[in-house]
Amino acid sequence: MLLLAFDTATPAVTVALHDDSRVLAGSTRIDARRQGELLAPGIVDVLRAAGRTRAELTDIAVGVGPGPYTGLRVGIVTALALGDALGIPVHGVCTLDALAYAAGREATVAGPFTAATDARRKEVYWARYDDAHTRVEGPSVDRAGDLAASVTALPAVGAGAALYPDSFADVRGPEHPDAAALAAFAVARLTAGLDLLPPEPLYLRRPDAQVPAGYKAVTPAGPPPGA
Numbered sequence: 436m437l438l439l440a441f442d443t444a445t446p447a448v449t450v451a452l453h454d455d456s457r458v459l460a461g462s463t464r465i466d467a468r469r470q471g472e473l474l475a476p477g478i479v480d481v482l483r484a485a486g487r488t489r490a491e492l493t494d495i496a497v498g499v500g501p502g503p504y505t506g507l508r509v510g511i512v513t514a515l516a517l518g519d520a521l522g523i524p525v526h527g528v529c530t531l532d533a534l535a536y537a538a539g540r541e542a543t544v545a546g547p548f549t550a551a552t553d554a555r556r557k558e559v560y561w562a563r564y565d566d567a568h569t570r571v572e573g574p575s576v577d578r579a580g581d582l583a584a585s586v587t588a589l590p591a592v593g594a595g596a597a598l599y600p601d602s603f604a605d606v607r608g609p610e611h612p613d614a615a616a617l618a619a620f621a622v623a624r625l626t627a628g629l630d631l632l633p634p635e636p637l638y639l640r641r642p643d644a645q646v647p648a649g650y651k652a653v654t655p656a657g658p659p660p661g662a
Contacts, residue, residue, distance in 0.1 A: 436625070436626075437454050438454075438494040438495070439452055441477070441514070442530055443502075443506050443509045444501065445502060447464070447613070448465075448470050448474055449464075449477075449615075450462045450477040450478050451613070451618045452485045452487065453615075453622050459487070460480075461614055463611070463614070470509040474509055492523055493523055494523055494526065495514050495523060497634055498510060498528055498529075498530040499511060499529060499632055499633075499634060500639075501529075501638070501639045502530060503555065504636075511636055514634055518634075526621055530637075531550045531552065531570070532570060532620060533620055535548070535570070536617070536619065538609060539568070541608065541609060547563070547564065547589050548563075549587070550591070550592050551594075552595045554639075554640075558576050559578075559595035559596070559598070560595060561575060561586065563589070572586075574637060576640055579598070580599070587602050591605060592610075594611060
């Protein structure tokens with residue numbers, strides 16, 4: 436297996452390559468406005484650093500959110516296009532699961548904890564975990580101040596928790612998902628014969644762009660009388 440993993444559901448544009456035994460190379464850039472500009476060069480850089488080519492890839496794993504619409508679609512569309520061009524499977528991974536797995540790898544948490552990313556509008560995307568491998572609630576989107584104490588009293592990882600220290604009692608790292616952890620998570624599940632998600636976005640709310648209320652469709656006028 437040679438699995439390429441990447442995620443653009445948060446400000447972290449993160450890419451990694453895993454050969455079924457270890458991460459061969461990785462790259463992470465933090466920029467919430469340039470996912471479309473940074474992802475492709477990141478993929479090229481990671482393959483070059485590992486001394487591999489796209490033709491050697493056997494699988495792709497992509498973060499499917501939850502996350503803002505614009506950034507999220509960059510990663511998923513890229514994964515689907517690359518998978519189709521190479522004729523290889525594309526797997527989805529919940530971005531919060533990748534963040535939780537990264538926290539476990541870095542040993543910042545051990546027992547139950549919460550993972551939260553920034554959903555803007557004073558909201559967070561969140562999920563609750565028994566451990567780094569086991570999600571027990573979520574993913575959901577809510578205002579940080581409206582979350583139950585059973586969620587906010589736990590140790591919390593992610594930029595969403597760091598934004599609201601008055602709501603989350605014990606904020607720890609990592610702040611953003613890491614494709615190295617996403618790749619390791621995906622490889623572990625695939626080699627164990629377990630399913631991953633389809634490569635479809637986890638949108639938990641409607642996009643900001645809406646059809647205006649009272650919108651009236653205009654149909655083309657018919658030919659003038661006598662035409």
